[in-house]
Amino acid sequence: MSMIEFHNVEKYYGDFHALHNINLTIEAGETVVLIGPSGSGKSTLIRTVNGLEEIRHGQLIVNGQDLANPKTDMNRIRKNVGMVFQHFNLYANKTILENIMLSPRIVLHRGEEENKKVAMEMLDRVGLADQAPKMPSQLSGGQQQRIAIARSLAMKPKCLLFDEPTSALDPEMIDDVLNVMKTIAQDSSMTSLVVTHEMGFAREVANRVIFMADGRILEDDSKEKFFDGEPSNERARQFLSKIITH
Numbered sequence: 001m002s003m004i005e006f007h008n009v010e011k012y013y014g015d016f017h018a019l020h021n022i023n024l025t026i027e028a029g030e031t032v033v034l035i036g037p038s039g040s041g042k043s044t045l046i047r048t049v050n051g052l053e054e055i056r057h058g059q060l061i062v063n064g065q066d067l068a069n070p071k072t073d074m075n076r077i078r079k080n081v082g083m084v085f086q087h088f089n090l091y092a093n094k095t096i097l098e099n100i101m102l103s104p105r106i107v108l109h110r111g112e113e114e115n116k117k118v119a120m121e122m123l124d125r126v127g128l129a130d131q132a133p134k135m136p137s138q139l140s141g142g143q144q145q146r147i148a149i150a151r152s153l154a155m156k157p158k159c160l161l162f163d164e165p166t167s168a169l170d171p172e173m174i175d176d177v178l179n180v181m182k183t184i185a186q187d188s189s190m191t192s193l194v195v196t197h198e199m200g201f202a203r204e205v206a207n208r209v210i211f212m213a214d215g216r217i218l219e220d221d222s223k224e225k226f227f228d229g230e231p232s233n234e235r236a237r238q239f240l241s242k243i244i245t246h
């Protein structure tokens with residue numbers, strides 16, 4: 001079964017047509033990177049996958065459930081589909097450990113002992129187990145983003161959505177976050193859909209690269225074809241030549 005299937009999906013913000021006839025299938029375990037110019041609809045597309053944005057037409061099936069069906073349990077979708085945002089949104093008045101334990105306790109009713117064990121495992125996975133007792137303000141932006149990733153992982157999702165997770169970070173912090181994301185991409189049990197301008201990341205770990213412009217998917221290639229061959233679409237070629245030379 002595919003993890004995510006878009007069939008002829010259309011999305012509007014009022015009268016504004018934000019996504020045009022999106023057809024896209026992402027298999028379980030794949031890492032797919034979404035790129036394109038500002039305003040092309042990348043965030044909108046990934047936000048539809050966990051129901052943060054509603055679609056108007058078409059069918060969107062995530063983990064076997066149809067999001068356009070009003071009977072679909074969105075909480076069940078969100079348990080399986082985590083999201084990491086540009087801004088980390090940690091609770092400032094709770095410790096790092098508490099930040100990670102909160103959702104599994106409330107949403108999954110995970111017992112305290114198990115919850116703490118999983119939280120510490122995930123902190124270890126992002127290289128920050130020693131920071132568990134600290135408050136978010138005591139950590140750098142890059143560390144806070146790794147905590148936000150650990151928090152998503154603690155829910156044990158099947159799929160993770162990343163919406164420009166490094167674009168609010170100082171340059172020297174970006175690599176640590178990308179390295180954590182690479183380990184997730186290499187985990188064959190996790191499906192990742194990543195909006196990023198980090199082409200090194202895409203080149204190294206993406207299974208596929210999707211190029212969007214004006215709310216449309218114009219190119220959907222293996223990373224080999226996208227970076228080493230040539231995208232078929234002229235706008236994708238132009239975009240690629242700009243980001244590679246800058």
Ligand SMILES: Nc1ncnc2c1ncn2[C@@H]1O[C@H](COP(=O)(O)OP(=O)(O)OP(=O)(O)O)[C@@H](O)[C@H]1O
Pocket residue numbers: 013016018036037038039040041042043044045
């Ligand atoms: N809540 C909203 N209401 C109205 N229009 C919106 C809303 N959110 C996004 N848009 C519009 O939809 C289009 C796509 O926006 P989106 O944020 O998905 O693009 P993006 O490719 O992620 O851009 P960026 O790289 O700048 O984040 C843009 O024209 C944007 O102005």
